[in-house]
Amino acid sequence: MRGKYYCKPEETGVLQEGLICIREYDVNFWFYPKNGKTVAFDSGHINYKGIDEEFQKIDIMPENIKHLFLTRFDTDHAGGIDKSGRNMFPNAKVYMGEEENKYFVSAQTSSADFQ
Numbered sequence: 001m002r003g004k005y006y007c008k009p010e011e012t013g014v015l016q017e018g019l020i021c022i023r024e025y026d027v028n029f030w031f032y033p034k035n036g037k038t039v040a041f042d043s044g045h046i047n048y049k050g051i052d053e054e055f056q057k058i059d060i061m062p063e064n065i066k067h068l069f070l071t072r073f074d075t076d077h078a079g080g081i082d083k084s085g086r087n088m089f090p091n092a093k094v095y096m097g098e099e100e101n102k103y104f105v106s107a108q109t110s111s112a113d114f115q
Helices: 051-058 075-081 098-108
Strands: 013-016 019-024 027-034 037-041 067-070 093-096
Touching: 013 051, 019 051, 027 075, 067 075
Parallel strands: 037 067, 067 093
Antiparallel strands: 013 019, 019 027, 027 037
């Protein structure tokens, strides 16, 4: 699949009021700012080179994110909180769907690297 680009990710930036993204390789992760707070959706790849510069472009400090919603546990969606790398959102409470939670719990018992 590498290099097949089945979808075209948006470049890092503000797409419209209330919708911001960071591009990592061939994926995006998203932010929803409102009333002085920002919610993150997914955490991107693990240890993405240049991620600090991407956050500077959108004027968001990852440590200020208090809520992170994971859409799924693929490495391009949840790698940024893999405990073997840098936790992108160290102060965030993580939310996920019921099916993803079942996968997470079963993976924890089989030595997965997610925190």
